[in-house]
Amino acid sequence: xxxxxxxxxxxxxxxxxxxxxxxxxxxxxxxxxxxxxxxxxxxxxxxxxxxxxxxxxxxxxxxxxxxxxxxxxxxxxxxxxxxxxxxxxxxxxxxxxxxxxxxxxxxxxxxxxxxxxxxxxxxxxxxxxxxxxxxxxxxxxxxxxxxxxxxxxxxxxxxxxxxxxxxxxxxxxxxxxxxxxxxxxxxxxxxxxxxxxxxxxxxxxxxxxxxxxxxxxxxxxxxxxxxxxxxxxxxxxxxxxxxxxxxxxxxxxxxxxxxxxxxxxx
Amino acid sequence: xxxxxxxxxxxxxxxxxxxxxxxxxxxxxxxxxxxxxxxxxxxxxxxxxxxxxxxxxxxxxxxxxxxxxxxxxxxxxxxxxxxxxxxxxxxxxxxxxxxxxxxxxxxxxxxxxxxxxxxxxxxxxxxxxxxxxxxxxxxxxxxxxxxx
Numbered sequence: 141x142x143x144x145x146x147x148x149x150x151x152x153x154x155x156x157x158x159x160x161x162x163x164x165x166x167x168x169x170x171x172x173x174x175x176x177x178x179x180x181x182x183x184x185x186x187x188x189x190x191x192x193x194x195x196x197x198x199x200x201x202x203x204x205x206x207x208x209x210x211x212x213x214x215x216x217x218x219x220x221x222x223x224x225x226x227x228x229x230x231x232x233x234x235x236x237x238x239x240x241x242x243x244x245x246x247x248x249x250x251x252x253x254x255x256x257x258x259x260x261x262x263x264x265x266x267x268x269x270x271x272x273x274x275x276x277x278x279x280x281x282x283x284x285x286x287x288x289x290x291x292x293x294x295x296x297x298x299x300x301x302x303x304x305x306x307x308x309x310x311x312x313x314x315x316x317x318x319x320x321x322x323x324x325x326x327x328x329x330x331x332x333x334x335x336x337x338x339x340x341x342x343x344x345x346x347x348x349x350x351x352x353x354x355x356x357x358x359x360x361x362x363x364x365x366x367x368x369x370x371x372x373x374x375x376x377x378x379x380x381x382x383x384x385x386x387x388x389x390x391x392x393x394x395x396x397x398x399x400x401x402x403x404x405x406x
Numbered sequence: 407x408x409x410x411x412x413x414x415x416x417x418x419x420x421x422x423x424x425x426x427x428x429x430x431x432x433x434x435x436x437x438x439x440x441x442x443x444x445x446x447x448x449x450x451x452x453x454x455x456x457x458x459x460x461x462x463x464x465x466x467x468x469x470x471x472x473x474x475x476x477x478x479x480x481x482x483x484x485x486x487x488x489x490x491x492x493x494x495x496x497x498x499x500x501x502x503x504x505x506x507x508x509x510x511x512x513x514x515x516x517x518x519x520x521x522x523x524x525x526x527x528x529x530x531x532x533x534x535x536x537x538x539x540x541x542x543x544x545x546x547x548x549x550x551x552x553x554x
Contacts, residue, residue: 279500286502287540316455324455330547336458339497343454346493368497375496380489393493396485398475402492405510406524 143247144213145182147239151211152179157237158208161198163191173198177207187213187241194354196221196308200230211237216263217352219256221308223385224350226253230311253387265351265384267370274364275371290335296361297334299327303341303365306358309348316340342368347376347392350385412466412532414441416525417452419484422473422514429518437522438529441469448472450483454494457508462545467507467532469524474512484512506531507538 148160159177164184166172171190175198176182196218198204214222219240225231233253240248240259250256278286301317304310317325317337325340326333341355342365349369356366376383376392379400383392418424424445430437446452449472460468470491478484491510499505509528513521 275500281502283502283504284540286500287504288502290501291544331544332462332547335501335544336455336462339458339501340455342497343494346497368500371500372493372497375493379492393486393489396482396489398485400485400488400492402488404495404505405488405491405512 141185141187141245144187144239144241145185147247147249148176148182148185148211149179151237152176152182156209157211159204160185160211160213160239161195161204162213162239163187163193163195175204175207185213187215187245191215192353192357194218194221194306194308194352196225197306197354199225199236199308200311209236211239213239213241215241216243216260217350217354218308219260220265220350220385221352223253223256223260223387224309224348225311226387227385227389228309228348228391257386260384265373267351267374271367271370272374275367275374278367291331293363294334294338295331297338297363298329298361299333299337300360302358302360303355306354307345308352308354309345309350310341316344338365338368341365342372345369346372347380347383349373410533410537412440412529412537413464414467414469414525414528414532415460415465416441416443416469416471417446417449417456417460418443418469418513419449419452419472419479420445420447421479422477422512423471423521425515426513426517426521429515430521431518433518435518435522437525440529441525448478448480448483449487450478450480452487454490457494461503461507461538461541464542464545466535466538467509467528469509469511469528471511471513471521471524474514477514503541504535504538506535 151157152160159175162174162185163171164174164186173193173195174184194217195212222231222238238250240250242248281289304315325336351370351373353366356364359365373383380392427443452470457468472484472487475484495505511524513524
C-alpha cells in the first residue's frame with residue numbers, strides 16, 4: 141500500500157488534486173471513507189478486504205465537489221461506477237484522478253476512461269452462482285408464495301434510504317420519493333410503500349446498476365435488495381445482450397432496438 | 407352470489423389504441439364494460455409506477471396498449487416503452503406480482519375489432535384468476551390495522 145500512499149502524497153503536494161478520497165481506519169475493526177486534503181495525512185490510507193464501500197458515491201456529492209479536484213482510490217466496483225457515471229455525463233476525465241487498485245491490491249494508474257474500460261474487459265460483471273441459485277429458487281415458487289416471501293423480506297424496511305445514499309448511481313438532486321405532488325411513494329413505512337419504493341429503486345437502476353452491492357451492504361436490516369438488481373442484470377443480458385458500463389454506450393432503457401424481442405405483447 | 411366482475415384499468419396511447427377503441431364504439435361492436443380507459447399521449451409516457459398505483463387502488467387487471475412498432479406518432483416512444491415493459495415484467499415476476507394480470511398489446515387506430523377482443527379475453531382471463539386479493543391485502547393496510 142506504500143505505492144498508494146506515496147502517489148496520494150505527491151498528488152496533493154503538487155496540487156494536482158485538492159482531496160484524496162480513500163479508505164481509512166473506522167470504529168472497531170471497520171474501515172471508513174476518508175477525505176485527505178493534506179499530504180502529511182496520507183499515511184492514514186489503507187486498503188484490504190474490509191474496504192467494500194463504493195467510494196464513487198462521493199464523486200457526485202456537492203460537499204465533496206466543493207473541496208476541489210479529487211483523486212479516488214478505486215477497486216473494481218468503483219471503476220465500474222466511474223465508467224457508468226461518465227457514460228451518464230456526470231464525470232469528465234479532467235474531473236478526477238483515478239487511483240485504481242487491482243484485485244492483487246496493486247496500484248494501477250489510468251490515463252483515461254478508455255484505459256479503465258480496457259482493464260475491465262478482463263474483469264467483467266459476473267453474478268455469483270449462489271445468487272443465481274437463490275434467484276432461481278425464488279422464481280420457482282408459486283406466484284402467491286413468492287409475493288408472501290417478498291412481503292416478509294420487505295417488512296422490516298423503515299425507509300431510511302441508506303440503499304439510495306450508498307448507491308453511486310442514485311445521484312438525482314430530487315428523488316421521486318421526495319416528490320409530494322403527487323406523492324408517488326407513501327412516506328410511512330408500511331408494506332405498500334416499501335414495495336413501491338423497492339420496485340421504483342430497482343426500475344430506476346435497470347440497465348445502469350453495476351452490481352457493486354453497496355445497497356445491500358448499507359441496509360441496516362439486511363434486506364436482500366441486491367437480488368432485485370441482480371435479477372434485472374440477468375434480464376438485461378438475456379434480452380439485450382452482454383452488459384457492462386461503457387462511456388460511449390447509451391443506457392439500456394434510454395435506447396432501443398427496433399428488433400427487440402418479447403413474447404407477451406399481443 | 408353475484409358473479410365476480412373484474413375491475414380493469416387500460417392505459418392506452420392517444421394516437422392508436424384510443425382511436426382504435428373509439429372505432430370499436432362507432433362500429434357498434436359490443437365488448438365487456440369492465441374496462442376504464444385512461445388516455446396518454448404515448449406509451450412512452452406510461453410510467454411503471456402508474457401500473458402499481460392501479461393495483462394499489464384496487465384494479466384486478468391492467469391493459470397497456472399503444473401503436474404497433476414503427477407506427478409511433480413520436481417515432482420511438484413505443485420502442486422505449488417496450489424495453490421498459492420487458493424489464494418491468496421481469497421485476498414484477500420476481501417479486502411475485504401476478505404478471506398474468508397485465509395484458510400488453512399493440513392496437514392500431516384501424517383495429518376496432520382487435521380492441522374488443524383484447525378487452526374480452528382479458529376480462530375472461532381475470533375472471534378466472536379471481537379478485538387480486540394478495541395485492542389488495544397489502545394495499546389496504548389501514549383497514550387491516552383498524553380491524554385489529
